[in-house]
Amino acid sequence: MHGTLPSPARRDPPQQSFGAELLVSFRLAFRNLRSGLRGFGIFLACIALGVAAITGVGSVARSLGDGLAGQGRTILGGDLAASVLQREATDAEKTYLASLGRMSSVATMRAMVRVGDANTALVELKAADSGYPSVGELALDPPMTPEALFRREGDAFGAAADPALFTRLNLKPGAEVRLGDARLILRAAVQSEPDKLAAGISFGPRLLLSQDALRATGLLQPGSLVRWSYRLILPQADEASLTRVTDGINKALPESGFDVRSRANAAPQFARNIERFSQFLTLVGLAALVVGGVGVANAVAAYVDRRRASLATLKSVGATGGRVFLIALIEILALALAGVLIGLAIGAALPYVLASSLRSLLPIPLDPHLYPSELAGGALYGLLTAIAFSLWPLSRVHDISVSGLFRDQVAPDRRWPRRRYVVALAVAVLTLAGFAILLSFDRRVALAAVVGTSAAFVLLRGVAWLIMTVAARLPRPRGAELRLAIANIHRPGALTPSLALSLGLGVTLLVTLALVDSSIRSQLTRSLPERAPSFFFLDIPSSDADRFDALLGQVAQGAKIERVPMMRGRVVSIKGVPAAEVKAAENAAWVLEGDRGITYATTLPEGSRLVAGEWWAPDYKGPPLVSFDDELAKGLNLAVGDPITVNVLGRNITAKVANLRRVEWQSLGINFVMVFSPSAFAGAPHSDLSTVTFPGGAPQEREQAVVAAMAKDFPNVTTVRVKDALDAINDLVGQLALAIRGASTVAVAASILVLAGALAAGRRSRVYDAVVLKTLGATRGRLLAAFLLEYGILGVATAIFGTLAGTAAAWWIVEKLMKLSLEWSLAGAGSVAIGSVALTIVLGLAGTWRILGQKPAAYLRDL
Known part of the structure; x- marks a missing residue:
């Protein structure tokens, strides 16, 4: 009778304190890292690239903001500036302002200069007093003092102009031009002016002259669109003094219409645009980091695959699943920290690189520093991304038995992780999303980005499942290569889920950026329909309006002419x-900033339709009424019947909203946010605005003839050619598009890294497949054909989804946020999709080429 040997008594390992257990885990983790970082290059690059993008954008934006704040006094021309439009300050107002500190003034407007009768150009005119510039330096070529520049010779006044004006009119220093009724001698070219940035967008080159010269031109007529800015150098200019003086001006001159700014917000619109655009780029960087997170997940999956033997060994000698997980997590976090530090170094250095290499090209001062908050934010994003995308693949090592861990190569275990890891993963993802929203300039946009990214993850998992399901149910093709490709798509351990997620996110992001870029750039040309005006004529004296119309009708026969006050x-x-206290929506806040064009009319303007309320009668003589743009009224929480007060020519006018109208702004015709009833401005001095529209356009020679004829008889009227104005805006759009393309480069790099990581993660299974098939007689050509078909099918299917998803995301950004029309570009979206498929095939084949050339024996011994 056979007996059984008694089993030895099982001894539980001695209990260790948490600190001792953690210390041992750290020791084992770093011992593993001594073997090198092979296989973690993509992991490090994904983390470093995303962190560098976020940190760099934030640091550059802060550097620009500091530059604006540091140079605010120079940009503004003083500590405070009080500006008023269409009129000069009264003597009483000037006396009050001068009592606050040393005062200087400039007047700015658009005007036309002439050389002879036919050569004309639109200029941005600045008329300075004898103390200009009160802050900063004016650089002229040839160098001279403002006194020498403005010196009068007989009835001719001295002036300086931007080099572009000399080029446009084919002039040299010393040449004479006409401005209105005055003669000007262009003595120098303006190389730089300290307060240029405060002027905003320029539609023509600068022309700098004295205020005496401006008065001699005859351009200062009642209602002329001239802005007078009175700059103050205060005895005390700390923040408290600036606030006190600003409040004092608003209280002492409540109906002056002054727009008072301090050096702290010398260029508020510019600063706001920097913040908004940096927010957009930060979201792009965050999207690139999330896409890179997929690469992190792939790299961690590859790490688990490579360390299978060592992890199984640890478990076989008594290590618990939690201990094995902790060791692996420490290794991953150490590598993530290395990637974060690399990204922080690149991002922190970016402002210094731009300041040294592009200082002469930047339109605003750049004051680079190290910004701890930006560095901390980038590090936080990087570490949270690494944790969120590592937990799922790392959790596999906890509950798989030693034998299962070895067997996982051919029969992957698809069980869900333990609850603790699922909870930790949810906390990490929610924390990452929460920070992205809370730290965002526009939380609505950030929330949409987070929701869209989450939806893309879910949908791409569904796409992968659909591809695998369809592949599994397809009839078996006769060709061995195609049969093998389809089997590879749906078999256990297939690359389909990781490839679909990696490639799908990358294509979605790139298609979105490509379509946003093309929509912005094409909006200008597409918004110039045949009915768009060819010219705008500004500052038409109302007393000469009939004579102006008669002459314009002669020189522009067949054209449509409109004129409004x-x-x-x-x-x-x-x-x-x-x-200042109104809580306005983002798309409507600009209405409350500075001066707006307004008009009055008896009938509903062309290009508008009523959506609420009723239009006033043609002979209405009652209290002031106003018609408001419908979309902007919603953003200002303004409804029919609500009162709104507007300061015009130093007089506050309160009007009741009579109706709301939908305005067709894209026609570029005459229209205004606010249209008042005629009685609101009875007797008020004003000028007129006129447009000329040639049906189907007109040749350049005819347009030049119109400009020359009107400039000869009406030298004080400013002519703005619509195409020139659009070109000026297009230059700015081109700079924004360049930044978008720079962000796209980051996204492209992240997508390539992620795709390469997904393919690298499946390399081990590819080795196994290739070796077994070659042993069974498969040739290299057949294997290449099978892999080519597999990658091609996956690439095409995923690219189709990415194109559709990217188009939807671009539509939401362009239509809902930017209030533009989406321009679907086959070249942009198609090139991204085709390039992605080609890249998938190339990277996939590159990863298997070396394997296919090897003899099976060396690999069979290790299997």
Whole structure:
């Protein structure tokens, strides 16, 4: 009778304190890292690239903001500036302002200069007093003092112009031009002016002259669109003093219409645009980091695959699943920290690189520093991304038995991780999403980006499942290569889920950026329909309006001519709430910033339709009424019947909203946010605005003839050619598009890294497949054909999804956020899709080429 040997008594390992257990785990983890970083190159690059993008964009934006703040006094021309439109300050107002500190003034407007009768050009005119510049330096070529520049010779005044004006009119220093009724001698070219940035967008080159010269031109007519800015150098210019003086001006001169700015917000619109655009680029960087997170997940999956033997050994000698997981997590976090440090170094250095290499090209001062908050934010994003995308593949090592861990190569275990890891993963993902939203300039946009990214992850998993399901149910083809490709798509351990997620996210992001870029760039040309005006004529004296119309009708026969009165006004309050305190939506806040063009009319303007309320009668003589743009009214929480107060020519006018209208802004015709009833401005001085529209356009020679004829008889009227104005805006759009393409480069790099990582993660199984098939007689050509078909099918299917998803995302950004029309570009979206498929095939074949050339024996011994 056979007996059984008694089993030895099982001894539980001695209990260790948490600190000792953690210390041992750290020791084992770093011992493993001594073997090198092979296989972690993509992991490090994904983390470093995303962190560098986020940190770099934030640091550059802060550097620009510091540059604006540091140079605010120079940009503004003083500590404070009080500006008013269409009129000069009264003597009483000047006396009050001068009592606050040393005062200087400049006047700015657009005008036409002439050389002879036919050669004309639109200029941005700046008329300075004898103290200009009160802050900073004016650089002229040849160098001279402002006194020498403005010196008068007989009835001719000295002036300086931007080099572009000399080029446009084919002039040299010393040449004479006409401005209105005055003669000007262009003595120098303006190389730089300290307060140029405060002027905003320029539609023509600068022309700098004295205020005496401006008065001699005859351009200062009632209602002319001239802005007078009164700059103050204060005895005390700390923040408290600036606030006190600003409040004092608004209180002492409540109906002056002054727009008061301090050196702290010398260029508020520019600063706001920097913040908005940096937010957009930060979201792109965050998207690139999330896409890179997929690469992190792939790299971690490959790490688990490579360390299978060592992890199984640890478990076989008594290590618990939690201990094995902790060791692996420490290794991954150590590598993630290395990637974060690399990204932080690159991002922190970016402002210094730009400041040294592009200082002469940047339109605003750049003051680079190290910004701890930006560095901390980038590090936080990087570490959270690494944790969120590592937990799922790392959790596999906890519950798989030693034998299962070895067997996982051919029969992958698809069980869900333990609850603790699922909870940790959810916390990490929610924390990452929460920080992305909370730290965002526009939380609505950030929330949409987070929701869209989450939806893309879910949908791509569904796409992968659909591809595998369809492949599994297809009839078996006769060709061995195609049969093998289809089997590889749906078999256990297939690359389909990781490839679909990696490639799909990359294509979605790149198609979105490509379509946003093409929509912005094409919007200008596409928004210039045949009915768009060819010219705008500004500052038409109302007393000469009939004579102007008669001459214009002669020189522009067959063209459509429109003329309306035009004034400028600043919104003072809405429903009794001061404009500065109104909680406006993002798309409507600009209405409350500075002066807006306004008009009055008896009938509904062309290009508008009523959506609420009723239009006033043609003979209405009652209290002031106003018609408001419908979309902007929603953003300002303004409804029919609500009061709105506007300051026009130093007078506050309160009008009731009579109706809301939908405006067709893209026609570029004459239209205004606010249209008042005629009685609101009875007797108020104003000028007129006129447009000329040639049906189907007109040749350049005819347009030049119109400009020359009108400039000869109406030298004080400013002519703006619509195509020239659009070209000026297009230059700015081109700079924004360049930044978008720079962000796209980061996204392209992240997508390539992620795709390479996904393919590298499946390399071990590819080795196994190739070796077994070659042993059974498969040739290299057949294997290459099979892999080519597999990668091609996956690439095409995923690229189709990415193109559709990217188009949807671009539509939401362009239509809902930018309020533009989506321009679907076959070249942009198609090139991204085709390039992605080609890249998938190339990277996939490159990863298997070396394997296919090897003898099976060396690999069979290790299997």
